Amino acid sequence: MALGIGSIGRKEGEQWAAKLExxxxxxxxxxxxxGKKLGVGEGFVTKKSGVTSWGRQITRQFDKITNGKNLDSPALYVQGLSRLFQAAQILDEHTKAASQQSIAPLYAAFPADIRAALDNKLRHASEFFAKVVLTFVIRDMALLLDKYVKKCEKWLAE
Structure with a gap:
């Protein structure tokens, strides 16, 4: 789709919508x-459908991260967050392209119903990052700062 080869139409829009789904x-x-375990996702509307194979894969990856030694190193934690946010930039770029006053030519080529569906799916992804990922990261950073402050207080008391 991004290569500019051939025409952009309903088929490509439906494929992009399927990936976003x-x-x-x-x-x-x-x-x-x-969500409940980490205290995130409040207000994030979830569908009643079961977890797909993608969901199971990401669940296994999260389990490996939280049970392994990956979180022992603040540097690895920050690198992981950095990679996540860099990869999420593609969603931001598409959201901007689809929702700006002058729609990007790629999105303007899609039929109106496909554009509306893509806009809803991109909005859903944005809400996920805003209400789940960022909430978790901010709470986690607050905990890390609290621990750092306590260590500094002990150091100053000595």
């Missing part, structure tokens, strides 16, 4: 599996 299922699966 897969990602949406992953987001819903993460909220379903970890």
């Amino acid at each position: 897969e990602f949406s299922s992953v987001c819903d699966g993460v909220v379903g599996q970890f």
Whole structure:
């Protein structure tokens, strides 16, 4: 789609919508599996459908991260967050392209119903990052700062 080869039409829009739907299922699966446990996802509307194979895969990856030694190193944690947010930039670029006053030519080529569906799916992905990922990261950073302050207080007391 991004290569500019051939024409952009309904078929390509439906394929992009299907990929966004897969990602949406992953987001819903993460909220379903970890929302209550981590205290995130409040107000994030989840669908009643079951967790897809993508959701199961991401759940296994999260389990490996939280049970392994990956979180022992603040540098690895920050690198992981950095990679996540860099990869999420593609969603931001598509959201801007689809929702700006002057729609990007790629999105303008899609039929109106496909554009509306894509806009809803991109909005859902944005809500996931805003209400789940960022909430978790900010709470986690607050905990890390609290621990750092306590260590500094002990150091100053000595």
